[in-house]
Amino acid sequence: MTFAPLRDIVIVGGGTAGWMAAALFSHILGPGGHRIHLVESEEIGTVGVGEATIPPIAIFNRALGLDENDFLRQTQGTIKLAIEFVDWLRPGHRYLHSFGAFSRSLGLGHFQDFWLRAHRLGMTDDWEPYILNSVAARRGRFIQPDPRRQSPLEPLAHAFHIDAGLYARYLRRFAEQRGVRRTEGKIVRTVLRAHDGFVDAVEMADGTRVAGDLFIDCSGFRGLLIEQALNTGFEDWTHWLPCDRAWAVPSAHDGSAAALTPYTRSTARPAGWQWRIPLQHRTGNGYVYSSRHASDDEAAATLMANLDGEALAEPRQLRFTAGRRRRFWNRNIVAVGLAGGFMEPLESTSIHLVQSAISRLITLLPNHGFDPAVADEFNRASAVEYERIRDFIILHYTATERADSPFWRECRGRPVPEELARRMRVFRALGRVARDHDELFSEVSWLHVFLGQGVWPRDHHPLADQLSEEDLRRFLDDIKAAVAREVDAMPTHADFIARHCKADSLTRTA
Numbered sequence: 001m002t003f004a005p006l007r008d009i010v011i012v013g014g015g016t017a018g019w020m021a022a023a024l025f026s027h028i029l030g031p032g033g034h035r036i037h038l039v040e041s042e043e044i045g046t047v048g049v050g051e052a053t054i055p056p057i058a059i060f061n062r063a064l065g066l067d068e069n070d071f072l073r074q075t076q077g078t079i080k081l082a083i084e085f086v087d088w089l090r091p092g093h094r095y096l097h098s099f100g101a102f103s104r105s106l107g108l109g110h111f112q113d114f115w116l117r118a119h120r121l122g123m124t125d126d127w128e129p130y131i132l133n134s135v136a137a138r139r140g141r142f143i144q145p146d147p148r149r150q151s152p153l154e155p156l157a158h159a160f161h162i163d164a165g166l167y168a169r170y171l172r173r174f175a176e177q178r179g180v181r182r183t184e185g186k187i188v189r190t191v192l193r194a195h196d197g198f199v200d201a202v203e204m205a206d207g208t209r210v211a212g213d214l215f216i217d218c219s220g221f222r223g224l225l226i227e228q229a230l231n232t233g234f235e236d237w238t239h240w241l242p243c244d245r246a247w248a249v250p251s252a253h254d255g256s257a258a259a260l261t262p263y264t265r266s267t268a269r270p271a272g273w274q275w276r277i278p279l280q281h282r283t284g285n286g287y288v289y290s291s292r293h294a295s296d297d298e299a300a301a302t303l304m305a306n307l308d309g310e311a312l313a314e315p316r317q318l319r320f321t322a323g324r325r326r327r328f329w330n331r332n333i334v335a336v337g338l339a340g341g342f343m344e345p346l347e348s349t350s351i352h353l354v355q356s357a358i359s360r361l362i363t364l365l366p367n368h369g370f371d372p373a374v375a376d377e378f379n380r381a382s383a384v385e386y387e388r389i390r391d392f393i394i395l396h397y398t399a400t401e402r403a404d405s406p407f408w409r410e411c412r413g414r415p416v417p418e419e420l421a422r423r424m425r426v427f428r429a430l431g432r433v434a435r436d437h438d439e440l441f442s443e444v445s446w447l448h449v450f451l452g453q454g455v456w457p458r459d460h461h462p463l464a465d466q467l468s469e470e471d472l473r474r475f476l477d478d479i480k481a482a483v484a485r486e487v488d489a490m491p492t493h494a495d496f497i498a499r500h501c502k503a504d505s506l507t508r509t510a
């Protein structure tokens with residue numbers, strides 16, 4: 001049997017997911033003859049949040065050939081070196097989950113081996129002074145990596161805070177310049193082929209039809225094609241991640257160095273946690289909470305009482321269910337973004353999941369026809385990716401000493417997935433992170449969160465005993481001094497923005 005080539009790709013939805021897909025497909029597939037068509041509805045709008053990212057977004061930007069400073073200018077963006085977790089272990093405690101290296105190794109010994117031994121000997125009680133990203137974040141400094149730099153330390157690793165609406169607009173311009181056709185309109189019907197149930201076309205309220213070979217469902221939580229048309233099913237993870245609502249509100253800031261922290265802040269609250277994301281023109285704030293543990297009014301009041309500037313709008317509520325589609329790729333539909341699944345934004349992973357889904361789709365893109373083996377592989381890899389991120393997020397809730405509200409008492413007592421339980425056991429035994437190599441979160445990320453959340457190894461690795469106490473002290477002092485010297489030489493984050501990527505004051509979301 002011969003199949004016609006698959007060349008017409010229809011993207012349903014013009015939020016961050018839809019326009020990221022349109023931008024990458026038009027850039028990579030357009031020259032080979034694929035035609036990309038995006039349908040979106042201004043009347044329905046987008047979810048309008050999604051402002052904190054993680055470092056792999058730089059790979060996506062580079063794949064598109066975007067200039068980093070222009071991207072920051074166009075999105076009112078700022079730099080993100082870390083996430084600060086406040087009150088998560090216990091009230092009054094704070095730690096950073098920093099990007100980049102966990103200080104530096106020595107021979108085969110990892111830094112944490114030496115640090116743990118030094119801690120037992122009473123030489124140090126904090127790992128942050130040895131970590132370049134952490135010290136730069138605390139001191140509000142940033143410099144772009146320079147290949148000419150000579151240093152025993154790895155350079156800063158960074159991500160961005162961006163205005164989600166401006167990012168979609170920026171990518172829309174990029175995609176339309178590369179031939180993406182956009183149709184404005186509300187889809188009211190999905191037309192399925194009678195003989196195999198594959199999608200033939202989507203139909204707008206005015207009767208216009210957009211037909212295609214492959215449909216990318218970027219329609220948000222509703223999953224217009226993957227769920228409403230194909231009833232694919234949803235795996236609900238509320239029993240592990242009970243937060244199901246959020247209030248979001250922007251607030252004003254004065255543009256000072258103190259306001260423009262180069263990190264996201266996550267502060268534990270009685271029924272969930274609050275985010276703080278500084279952009280150039282405003283601060284994004286939100287309270288993610290469990291509706292079983294706080295009423296909507298209580299949650300809104302908690303958020304509004306904990307802003308560090310004047311609110312610029314009324315708070316807006318979002319409702320969600322943690323989990324994922326049973327299949328991301330079903331027949332000729334691939335669900336990307338919120339249509340595929342959702343986990344709370346504690347580790348800023350949703351935009352990354354969009355990026356990795358569309359990269360995976362390009363890797364597995366069929367030329368002619370749909371072989372079920374390809375969709376199975378896409379679904380297998382996506383499911384593993386979601387589950388590993390889910391476990392990392394659960395770690396923050398399970399490893400806590402908080403017992404000051406019903407929400408936190410439940411979090412502490414809740415059983416966790418066996419894979420996470422195994423990792424915690426291995427780490428407690430010897431300070432090693434038992435993870436697979438292709439997972440999103442590196443050993444460094446797990447280390448920060450294990451140690452920050454109070455999951456400590458019972459013993460250090462024997463390699464750390466190879467140094468005398470005097471050499472151990474010198475090793476740590478030298479790193480601390482090198483980190484301090486490098487950070488001293490960096491401009492402030494506010495200066496960096498002012499000098500290199502200050503947004504035009506007219507660049508604003510409506």
Ligand SMILES: Cc1cc2nc3c(=O)[nH]c(=O)nc-3n(C[C@H](O)[C@H](O)[C@H](O)COP(=O)(O)OP(=O)(O)OC[C@H]3O[C@@H](n4cnc5c(N)ncnc54)[C@H](O)[C@@H]3O)c2cc1C
Pocket residue numbers: 012013014015016017018039040041042044045046047048049050051052053164185186187188218219220221222224246248286318320336337338339345348349350351352
């Ligand atoms: C509270 C909260 C905070 C978040 N914070 C972060 C964060 O800090 N970092 C991060 O990475 N992610 C975050 N996310 C996730 C992030 O917002 C999303 O992953 C991202 O915005 C992608 O959304 P989307 O494009 O899939 O969906 P949407 O933005 O909902 O877009 C859906 C699109 O489909 C269109 N559409 C729907 N139905 C129809 C129809 N019938 N006809 C035509 N068009 C239709 C809509 O018009 C819209 O264009 C957060 C999410 C929530 C809920």
